[in-house]
Amino acid sequence: MMKSIGRILALAVVAAVAWLIWVVAVPVELPRTPYGITVGPNRTLGQVSRSLEDEGVIRNRRVMIVLARLGGYDRRLKAGLYRFNGPASLWDILQRFAQGRPDEASVTVIEGWTFRQLRAQLDQNPDLQHVTAGWSDAQILSEIGATETQAEGLFFPSTYYFNPESTDLALYQRAYRTMREHVDAAWQQRVAGDGLKSPYELLILASLIEKETSRDEDRPLVAAVFRNRLKSGMRLQTDPSVIYGMGEAYRGKIGKADLRRDTPYNTYTRSGLTPTPISLPGKASLQAAARPALSDVLYFVASGDGRSQFSATLQQHNSAVRKFILKKAN
Template sequence: MSVPPGASLRTAARKAVEGGVRAEETLLYAYFRLAANPDQTIKPGDYEITRGMTPQLLLDKLVRGDRIVLAVTLVEGWNFKQVRAALARAEHLRPETRDMSSDAIMKALGLPGVHPEGRFFPDTYNYTKNTSDLAVLRQSLHLMDKQLAAAWEARSPGLPLKSASEALILASIIEKETGAHGDRPEISGVFINRLKIGMRLQTDPTVIYGLGDKFDGNLRRTDLTTDTPWNTYTRAGLPPTPISMPGRASLIAAVQPASTRSLYFVARGDGSSHFSGSLDEHNRAVNKYQRGIR
């Protein structure tokens, strides 16, 4: 059953009967009037009606606001475009941001001028029918702020990161580099070592992000030399913004890197990475795992 905002007890009784409650509308309304406390109000929304539900159980549900709950999941590693697409597909989520630019969305969230990438925490968010997608984004934004602040507070000493925002950028790269939980601190250690000695990060996910819609799934050598603000082959240091939505494990890895001498890593092909401290060792690993040369 669906109860509109500002519904009276009489309206609630009518909607209940229309929704499938087996009762006379006048009798149900009379019961509501007798059983409801004067300070109790009916909460608007959509409610599940079950077989054999008593008038008292129904009234309790309406007063508590025990409405049908829907959910949308934002996945680790997604970019903001993917987040917006997921919200647009979500069932009964009001598309308040549909015609808004990214800048307008961030302004509506109270962060004018802030780039949206990486600013939202990947999780499953519950909502009721006709909730605004902006409300879900606001919840996700606040959760990322909380997770990022906690990670930054627990950071290791001596990091070449000037702020929590830089930690977020690094975490977003780590998120895209691996799905192996155990490799995240080691990958972070590689990037931290490179930042400390002024070596370029040279990480493919940043290049792909910089290509945007031009990326067709095949990263070419020419892409690595085509300069964009996010190309860490052509530019030193961190890119200007995050490139994805990092989860908690990547946030922690960014600020608590493994203590390692490694400066290189290459995917083994099984989801994990091989780490190397020298270029010669790295080239041998590339030949082994990427080119099949033993």
């Protein structure tokens, strides 16, 4: 009996080892060739391994995670694009991750960032050659062939892949050209009689929309509020522009004195659009600026759940303020 149990255990061990070898070392035919594995800047190994398992690139994601942690590969995982030109085993993929050298590195520019935040992101990227270190914003604009005099808002927020050792100047140029393409496309699609005089004004409006809401479904209504106010001669009265105009004086809150203190970006004291964009707007905000919702709304207030409450009259708006800001029953 003991010998039988021993044989069964031995066979089980052999089977487990054979299965592990099959999972780890036997190459898998890739879904396509070349096959690219994209690792985002905030993507965990668990998320990557799940995607690979779902696509049939690896046979068992749990084995991959365990081996990665044992070897410390999970700590070396670097954002970028990893290419494979033929069948690859789980071990082959792990070794590529362990090297920390993707075929294409990446940098992510977030919607709503300022140009200062964009520069900081590129400056700290170890895969770029930093040829613009110490340059002024104006010098960067000149070198990439920009016709504008202010850098704010001119660069499209996205994840950019590049060959390691590319220059930051080349990436600025790509982001600038990409924004130009998106702005030109939005300008061509804009509604008639919108009152905007140039694609640059559309970009300014989109940057204000970008900072007012993170919900794509609310952007066309925010755009409608701004368009209706511009057409009626009302001031935009948007807090993000005031904050932008405060610069480093902003400490997380704005008070009544800040709303009264005049700056070129204070839309409570000045009519019309701000002189420049205040952020890097994404595609959804550009499209909303070009094609706002067909609505007579003139006001909106945050409802506390990430959404906005829109109103067509001051009475409706005051009621919404009491409900959502002052927390008082109407």
